[in-house]
Amino acid sequence: MTVLVPKEIFFTSGKGKAEEELLSFEMALREAGIERLNLVSVSSICPPGARIISKKEGLKKLQDGQITFCVMSRITSYERGVVSAAVGLARTADKEHYGYISEYHGHVGLDEARQVAEDMASYMLTSLTDIDEDEVNDIRSVGASIPGDDENWVTALAAAILIL
Numbered sequence: 001m002t003v004l005v006p007k008e009i010f011f012t013s014g015k016g017k018a019e020e021e022l023l024s025f026e027m028a029l030r031e032a033g034i035e036r037l038n039l040v041s042v043s044s045i046c047p048p049g050a051r052i053i054s055k056k057e058g059l060k061k062l063q064d065g066q067i068t069f070c071v072m073s074r075i076t077s078y079e080r081g082v083v084s085a086a087v088g089l090a091r092t093a094d095k096e097h098y099g100y101i102s103e104y105h106g107h108v109g110l111d112e113a114r115q116v117a118e119d120m121a122s123y124m125l126t127s128l129t130d131i132d133e134d135e136v137n138d139i140r141s142v143g144a145s146i147p148g149d150d151e152n153w154v155t156a157l158a159a160a161i162l163i164l
Contacts, residue, residue, distance in 0.1 A: 006069065006162035008051045010058030011087065013144035013158040021076055024153035028074075028144070032157060033059055037068040042162070044071060044124065046091055046099035050162075052140075061163055072159040073103035073117070077148045084110045085156040086143030088117030090125045092135045099138070100124040101160045110145035117141045117158075 012034060016027025029035035033055060062068060073085040084106065091099025102120035104113055118141045126133050144156040 004164055005047050006050055006164055008053050008058065008061070008163040009046065010053050010055050010161050010163070011140070011142040011159070012055050012161060013085070013142045013156075015144045015146040015157070016155045017146065017152050019152055021078070021153045024076060024155040025074070025157075028155040028157045032159065034068075034159065034161065036064045037062060037066055039068055039070050039072065039159075041072050042069045044101045044103070046089055046101050048096045048098050058161055058163060069162040070159045071101045071103060071162075072157060073105045074155065074157040075105035076153060076155040077107075078150065078153050079148055080150055081107050082109055082145055082147050083154060083156050084108055084113035084143055084145035085158045086110070086113040086117035086141050087158045087160050088114065088119070088121040088141035089139065089160065090118065090121035090136050091138045092125075092131055093137050097129075097131070103158075105156065110143050113145065114141040114143045117143065
């Protein structure tokens, strides 16, 4: 049996605007640099020992059309107002312990979306494990925000890309 445990993770985000909903999503994927991948959404665990790498380094390790696991937050809208998407990570200095990646999206600004994603990841880590809040020392997030209108579809997305 093959065990698939990602060894590396990188974070990316993008936004898109178009007359069609799918094209809006495609534009967001392109801005994030992940349009050439077949993305498979997974739940919220950062594997033990996973190394955080840069987007540039991560993209070099992926092939066109590759099935790629990710934790993704995405929001698409066709109305006025700002939409934002973010993913947040929380883990401890003990990299042999798993961490949490959370997704958040809504009709809020980017700073709020990122803060909520970080807070949720930290809460999941401390509330469902034996970890104290003061042990959570690696908290980060990435997100995208775009103002919506009633003439185009807009999409904001953020993703943690998992590399096997």
